[in-house]
Amino acid sequence: MGKSNGKQTVPDQEQPQLQVEELTCRRGERLLFENMSFTVKAGDVLEVSGHNGSGKTSLLRLLCGLLIPEKGALLWRGQPIDKIKPLYHSELAYVGHTDAIKGDLTAYENLIIAGALNGGGMDPEQALERVGLSRIRELPGRFLSAGQRRRLALARLLVNRARLWLLDEPFTALDKRAIRTIATLLEEHAAAGGMAVFTSHHAINIAHARTLDISA
Ligand SMILES: Nc1ncnc2c1ncn2[C@@H]1O[C@H](COP(=O)(O)OP(=O)(O)OP(=O)(O)O)[C@@H](O)[C@H]1O
Numbered sequence: 778m779g780k781s782n783g784k785q786t787v788p789d790q791e792q793p794q795l796q797v798e799e800l801t802c803r804r805g806e807r808l809l810f811e812n813m814s815f816t817v818k819a820g821d822v823l824e825v826s827g828h829n830g831s832g833k834t835s836l837l838r839l840l841c842g843l844l845i846p847e848k849g850a851l852l853w854r855g856q857p858i859d860k861i862k863p864l865y866h867s868e869l870a871y872v873g874h875t876d877a878i879k880g881d882l883t884a885y886e887n888l889i890i891a892g893a894l895n896g897g898g899m900d901p902e903q904a905l906e907r908v909g910l911s912r913i914r915e916l917p918g919r920f921l922s923a924g925q926r927r928r929l930a931l932a933r934l935l936v937n938r939a940r941l942w943l944l945d946e947p948f949t950a951l952d953k954r955a956i957r958t959i960a961t962l963l964e965e966h967a968a969a970g971g972m973a974v975f976t977s978h979h980a981i982n983i984a985h986a987r988t989l990d991i992s993a
Pocket residue numbers: 804805806807809827828829830831832833834835836
């Protein structure tokens with residue numbers, strides 16, 4: 778329940794937005810994890826760690842609704858995500874291993890498209906500047922380096938207004954400076970009441986982030 782300040786309803790920061798209850802995941806013959814439970818509240822950043830093949834990507838795909846859990850429940854604001862898919866998907870942004878960048882469009886045009894599909898956030902120009910890509914604004918996506926592609930994929934998060942960021946290895950291919958930039962963006966997103974769940978093999982210093990080791 779939100780609290781009223783007399784003019785508008787203020788969301789209760791302590792209320793879980795995403796609830797993961799007793800989640801069990803099997804891929805093929807392998808049981809990856811079972812009875813996993815955690816919650817994500819406004820302002821939370823959760824880093825999912827674990828060895829190769831432990832199920833980090835599978836967990837993110839479950840959280841997106843792209844995989845069906847063998848057992849357990851996934852709730853967004855108290856409702857099962859499969860019952861409210863359009864609403865849930867309008868509130869989340871997923872950046873997976875493949876960057877989904879259009880090779881024939883420039884970096885700038887890629888962000889214009891992202892904004893047209895699900896905008897409401899930063900101006901594309903400003904988003905390019907935040908991730909350090911202003912200079913290659915007019916370069917077609919197919920000419921971008923691996924790190925530039927990753928930055929552009931992450932810049933898409935800034936042009937839309939998704940509250941929940943689900944990021945699979947967002948720091949892969951980034952140089953030290955870009956890692957700090959993206960870590961800062963995560964901190965700013967959380968400070969503004971957003972939420973993020975990301976996987977990583979690197980120790981990334983993000984203020985107030987929690988860690989979930991799924992191979993523990
Ligand atoms: N479609 C599938 N069918 C069968 N097994 C699968 C399928 N997809 C993934 N797996 C297996 O599930 C396990 C977990 O894969 P996942 O990609 O979730 O791991 P991960 O923790 O993200 O790994 P990495 O750190 O290497 O990225 C792996 O053993 C993988 O081979």
